[in-house]
Amino acid sequence: MSQAPGSVTGVLDLDVLIHAKALTKRFGEFTAVDGISFELRRGEAFGFLGPNGAGKSSTMRMIGCVSPRSGGELSILGMDPVQDGPAIRARLGVVPQEDTLDVELTVRENLLIYGRYFGLPKSVIAERTARLLEFVQLAERAGDQVEPLSGGMKRRLTIARSLINEPEVMLLDEPTTGLDPQARHVVWDRLFRLKQQGVTLVLTTHYMDEAEQLCDRLVVMDGGKIVAEGSPRELIEAYSTPEVLELRFRLSEHDLAAEKVADAPAERIEVLADRILLYVGNGDAALAAVRGLGLEPLTSLVRRSTLEDVFLRLTGRRLEDG
Amino acid sequence: MTAGTLAPAAPRGSLTMAVSAFRFWLVNYRRTWRGTIYSSVLNPVLYLGAMGLGLGTLVDKHGMSRLGGVSYIAFLAPGLLAAAAMQTAMGESTYPVFGSVKWLKTYQAAVATPLRPADLFHGHLLFTTMRLIMNMSVFLATMALFGAVRSWWALATVPVGVLTGLAFAAPIEAFAMTREKEQSFSVLFRFGMIPLFLFSGTFFPVTQLPEWIRPVAYITPLWHGVALCRALSLGTAGLAGSAVHVAYLAALALAGLIAGQRTYRRRLYV
Numbered sequence: 001m002s003q004a005p006g007s008v009t010g011v012l013d014l015d016v017l018i019h020a021k022a023l024t025k026r027f028g029e030f031t032a033v034d035g036i037s038f039e040l041r042r043g044e045a046f047g048f049l050g051p052n053g054a055g056k057s058s059t060m061r062m063i064g065c066v067s068p069r070s071g072g073e074l075s076i077l078g079m080d081p082v083q084d085g086p087a088i089r090a091r092l093g094v095v096p097q098e099d100t101l102d103v104e105l106t107v108r109e110n111l112l113i114y115g116r117y118f119g120l121p122k123s124v125i126a127e128r129t130a131r132l133l134e135f136v137q138l139a140e141r142a143g144d145q146v147e148p149l150s151g152g153m154k155r156r157l158t159i160a161r162s163l164i165n166e167p168e169v170m171l172l173d174e175p176t177t178g179l180d181p182q183a184r185h186v187v188w189d190r191l192f193r194l195k196q197q198g199v200t201l202v203l204t205t206h207y208m209d210e211a212e213q214l215c216d217r218l219v220v221m222d223g224g225k226i227v228a229e230g231s232p233r234e235l236i237e238a239y240s241t242p243e244v245l246e247l248r249f250r251l252s253e254h255d256l257a258a259e260k261v262a263d264a265p266a267e268r269i270e271v272l273a274d275r276i277l278l279y280v281g282n283g284d285a286a287l288a289a290v291r292g293l294g295l296e297p298l299t300s301l302v303r304r305s306t307l308e309d310v311f312l313r314l315t316g317r318r319l320e321d322g
Numbered sequence: 323m324t325a326g327t328l329a330p331a332a333p334r335g336s337l338t339m340a341v342s343a344f345r346f347w348l349v350n351y352r353r354t355w356r357g358t359i360y361s362s363v364l365n366p367v368l369y370l371g372a373m374g375l376g377l378g379t380l381v382d383k384h385g386m387s388r389l390g391g392v393s394y395i396a397f398l399a400p401g402l403l404a405a406a407a408m409q410t411a412m413g414e415s416t417y418p419v420f421g422s423v424k425w426l427k428t429y430q431a432a433v434a435t436p437l438r439p440a441d442l443f444h445g446h447l448l449f450t451t452m453r454l455i456m457n458m459s460v461f462l463a464t465m466a467l468f469g470a471v472r473s474w475w476a477l478a479t480v481p482v483g484v485l486t487g488l489a490f491a492a493p494i495e496a497f498a499m500t501r502e503k504e505q506s507f508s509v510l511f512r513f514g515m516i517p518l519f520l521f522s523g524t525f526f527p528v529t530q531l532p533e534w535i536r537p538v539a540y541i542t543p544l545w546h547g548v549a550l551c552r553a554l555s556l557g558t559a560g561l562a563g564s565a566v567h568v569a570y571l572a573a574l575a576l577a578g579l580i581a582g583q584r585t586y587r588r589r590l591y592v
Contacts, residue, residue, distance in 0.1 A: 066433050086436035100431035116342045117435035119334050
């Protein structure tokens with residue numbers, strides 16, 4: 001794949017699958033998406049990271065051609081979603097935030113119905129169903145009703161369903177929200193395999209570990225705007241320090257410690273309700289310096305910076321706070 | 323760069339897309355059809371037995387002049403057929419549609435595919451039409467068994483029943499797409515369907531009502547369905563009168579069709 005750095009060919013570049021410029025979505029007086037611009041290339045895993053209400057889902061719905069934009073430009077697979085919705089959707093695979101499976105039907109029937117929506121012949125649907133259920137590890141449940149399946153199984157079935165038309169782009173809105181850790185890892189594993197097969201992934205998440213695991217490139221959204229863009233590593237390098245020292249003090253000493261610790265040699269200090277974070281180059285050296293100030297934390301932890309720290313730096317809030 | 327980028331899927335026609343949506347309901351119906359057969363058969367048998375034969379014996383003793391000289395069951399049966407069309411249509415166009423967008427969200431799943439909101443609407447109207455054809459046919463056959471048919475024209479009560487049903491289904495489905503709470507439907511059934519069922523000439527001629535209230539009956543769609551089905555079943559239908567009934571019902575169905583295309587789009591494309 002040729003990708004000239006600084007290429008300005010825009011929508012004419014066939015490798016650009018999605019192109020958005022000043023894309024805006026308003027609901028009455030409320031602006032959910034506030035003039036965002038981005039480009040997405042074939043084969044990328046691209047993420048929208050942000051808390052609830054950042055405008056991620058609204059953006060995804062516009063890309064999915066089920067929500068008309070209020071302003072700006074949007075082109076998907078070289079087409080306009082307003083004019084060519086059905087033709088674009090024929091080449092997308094959508095995994096919505098909320099499961100929309102028909103729980104009264106069987107696993108197989110769900111794929112059959114969906115395949116027909118794409119105008120696929122029955123023989124093609126049957127062949128793909130067998131393969132896809134194998135892929136999402138649900139082959140032995142093919143004839144079972146969907147209702148009693150676990151949350152993780154339903155999510156995997158939704159992923160299989162979204163692949164029935166062999167999409168060029170997959171849109172995943174909060175793909176693992178509400179799943180337990182084990183089920184999340186199974187979903188991540190499947191998505192990672194799809195990515196390796198060359199499927200372009202677009203996902204939204206408010207889990208920084210999900211973004212780090214799956215995304216080649218991501219944008220951080222807050223309040224309907226893009227506040228930063230880059231690969232997870234680039235973002236961490238640009239907006240955080242290599243290491244973070246996390247300190248916990250007795251609640252009675254927390255405020256006083258927060259005052260005193262300001263003298264420690266840190267690039268930046270975040271005082272949270274329960275912890276104090278010191279952004280530093282070397283965590284162990286910083287801890288020694290803190291002790292040198294006569295402070296003895298209850299617990300201390302030295303860790304590498306994550307996207308969570310990037311988000312905190314950019315917005316002053318934690319991702320889960322929403 | 324893959325060649326796939328340059329090969330967009332051939333666009334399918336509206337009818338093909340509507341048929342895809344229709345088949346969704348068909349797959350669902352495969353699980354539930356047994357239950358609906360009971361109501362489709364029992365409904366005419368019970369009503370024609372109790373009202374037609376039971377009550378009818380009493381009515382007929384008082385003379386048949388007010389009923390145009392026919393037995394009560396022959397008068398009643400085509401009216402009940404039209405009312406059954408209304409009931410079938412209202413059942414299909416309320417909770418199943420509302421549930422698809424509110425509870426199961428299968429409509430939201432469908433619009434993520436090439437299908438458009440209007441295709442879903444048309445697909446469900448096709449399914450409602452199929453259910454109406456089934457129920458009307460069973461009803462007419464039951465009428466014949468009860469000896470309540472007076473003319474071969476009665477065969478036309480099936481398409482007229484379907485049209486009567488669609489005159490309800492299309493506007494109500496359009497309305498259902500605008501609702502957030504299912505309580506709207508119990509109100510519709512209580513204050514819409516039941517009064518229409520009782521006062522649209524199903525059980526007695528509208529001319530028995532006080533004169534001032536009769537125009538209300540004449541503007542209700544059910545009265546047109548009842549009047550036309552009755553005229554056909556008794557073999558008394560005239561061309562002009564029938565044309566007015568058909569035009570009125572078709573106009574309502576068409577208005578519902580246009581409104582529904584709009585309400586479906588507004589609900590599913592936000």
